[in-house]
Amino acid sequence: MASRTGSQIIAIEEHYLDADVAEKTQGRAGGRGETRDRLADLGEWRLREMDEAGIDIQVLSHCPPGAQAFDPDELDRARAVNDRLAQTVKAKPDRFAAFASLPLRNPAAAADELQRCVGELGFKGAMVHGLTDGKFIDDRSFWPVFERAQSLDVPIYVHPGRPHPAVIEAYYKDYVEKFPSILSAGWGFTVETATAGVRLMLSGVFDKCPDVKIILGHMGEGLPFLLWRLDMAFGGMHPDAATVPIREHFCKHFWITTSGNFSNPALLCSVMEMGVDRILFSVDWPYVMNRPGSEWMEGVPLSAEDREKILNGNAKRLLKM
Numbered sequence: 001m002a003s004r005t006g007s008q009i010i011a012i013e014e015h016y017l018d019a020d021v022a023e024k025t026q027g028r029a030g031g032r033g034e035t036r037d038r039l040a041d042l043g044e045w046r047l048r049e050m051d052e053a054g055i056d057i058q059v060l061s062h063c064p065p066g067a068q069a070f071d072p073d074e075l076d077r078a079r080a081v082n083d084r085l086a087q088t089v090k091a092k093p094d095r096f097a098a099f100a101s102l103p104l105r106n107p108a109a110a111a112d113e114l115q116r117c118v119g120e121l122g123f124k125g126a127m128v129h130g131l132t133d134g135k136f137i138d139d140r141s142f143w144p145v146f147e148r149a150q151s152l153d154v155p156i157y158v159h160p161g162r163p164h165p166a167v168i169e170a171y172y173k174d175y176v177e178k179f180p181s182i183l184s185a186g187w188g189f190t191v192e193t194a195t196a197g198v199r200l201m202l203s204g205v206f207d208k209c210p211d212v213k214i215i216l217g218h219m220g221e222g223l224p225f226l227l228w229r230l231d232m233a234f235g236g237m238h239p240d241a242a243t244v245p246i247r248e249h250f251c252k253h254f255w256i257t258t259s260g261n262f263s264n265p266a267l268l269c270s271v272m273e274m275g276v277d278r279i280l281f282s283v284d285w286p287y288v289m290n291r292p293g294s295e296w297m298e299g300v301p302l303s304a305e306d307r308e309k310i311l312n313g314n315a316k317r318l319l320k321m
Contacts, residue, residue: 007308008296010315011050012284013127013259014058014215016042018101021062024069030294031063031287038286039063042088046285047095053290055283056312058141059097060085064129064161066101067113069235077101079113086121097321099157100126105133107141111148118152124319125154125215130165133269136196138203146209155213157254160221161188167192185218185260185287194221198230202247212253213318217282219263220256224270229231251278256320258310259284264298276306280314 017030017039030039036043042060050058060086067078081101089096100117102110126149128137135141137158149156162168163183169208175182182188197216206212216223223230231247251274254316258267258281270279283293300307315321 008312009055010057010281010312011055011282012059012315013257014285015063016060017063017132020072030238035286049213049290053294062101062125067103068132070103072106075109098123103127111144114148118154127157127159129159132182136199138199146205146212150209150212155215157215160193163188165191190221194223197223201246214253215255217257219261219266224273227273232243257282260288276309281311
């Protein structure tokens with residue numbers, strides 16, 4: 001199978017919902033209505049919509065919060081989520097790959113689960129969602145996960161989660177009722193995840209783990225557009241600078257995806273700041289439909305070689321596919 005461009009398409013931020021996570025979260029995970037139904041489907045409906053858009057492979061990842069919902073001692077439940085996903089991939093290895101969902105409320109166990117998922121189940125890395133018990137992913141308690149990811153040479157995909165309740169109260173409460181997406185894709189997700197990316201660059205984790213690899217979705221959560229200013233403010237050109245090499249960190253440790261951001265200006269800015277080898281195609285299905293993503297890629301103002309890298313080549317290299 002191939003798109004109308006003749007290229008294989010690998011989409012790397014494509015979500016699903018495990019029934020036990022749905023039970024643990026009392027139905028709050030995943031969304032509502034048809035979106036929720038799509039998330040629960042790992043069969044004909046999903047494959048049909050992939051085929052209609054020319055998408056060959058989805059790298060499956062759990063929607064927020066995934067195994068982060070489980071209590072620190074519910075490790076068997078967390079492992080079972082990944083075991084069930086592995087069975088889905090095993091049944092359709094030509095159509096699916098997977099990112100692990102980690103029980104981050106128990107960081108040591110999360111690192112071990114990453115190792116198990118990569119070593120025994122063949123997963124391509126892991127996805128983490130937003131805050132865990134109010135803590136950003138740069139917190140030192142989570143560094144064992146990054147150390148293990150580095151040793152396994154797999155990426156950690158840092159995905160949005162709901163903003164902290166105090167942030168919602170201070171920043172968004174006036175608009176939540178009329179504009180609920182201000183907490184999610186409309187703004188809150190971007191702010192939370194861009195903040196997570198900046199905090200990672202300031203935290204020292206890249207000194208501890210000089211080869212760790214991070215993926216951000218949604219065209220880098222706006223960070224490519226802000227990279228010059230961030231580098232100026234933190235990198236030595238500003239009176240208050242703390243001489244953190246932001247540009248060096250970002251262009252060495254981060255990859256970004258097109259998930260839910262099918263914008264030529266955003267893509268070209270990212271290419272100019274990071275280089276095309278750091279950009280991977282994704283849709284963000286089912287929160288965004290497949291066809292607009294693959295159709296957009298047919299007309300992006302890049303060479304055929306660069307388009308091929310985004311559609312499949314970069315993913316094959318990063319994820320060893």
